[in-house]
Amino acid sequence: MLFETEKKAETFIKFNSDEIAEETGYKPERSYFCTYCGGWHITKERTKSAKSVETGTKKQSKIIKIINRFLLYVCSKTSFLPHL
Numbered sequence: 001m002l003f004e005t006e007k008k009a010e011t012f013i014k015f016n017s018d019e020i021a022e023e024t025g026y027k028p029e030r031s032y033f034c035t036y037c038g039g040w041h042i043t044k045e046r047t048k049s050a051k052s053v054e055t056g057t058k059k060q061s062k063i064i065k066i067i068n069r070f071l072l073y074v075c076s077k078t079s080f081l082p083h084l
């Protein structure tokens, strides 16, 4: 996942970290600058409260929806290809 600015990455963490942690078991921790992309990525940490790895397609599609929703917003202003 690529963010155009640190602020956007931090905003994403702020509003989505809890839900992402609950659904995926990986909690977004902080943002860092990627020289390859020229943008910002988010580090993530495995949480103790993580659910089973086999979260099922329903859970997976939910988290993908959340990410895609935000990427649509971010990518509308950048030509960079996002990567997870």
Ligand SMILES: [Zn+2]
Residues within 6 Å of the ligand: 002, 034, 035, 036, 037, 038, 041
């Ligand atoms: Zn990158």
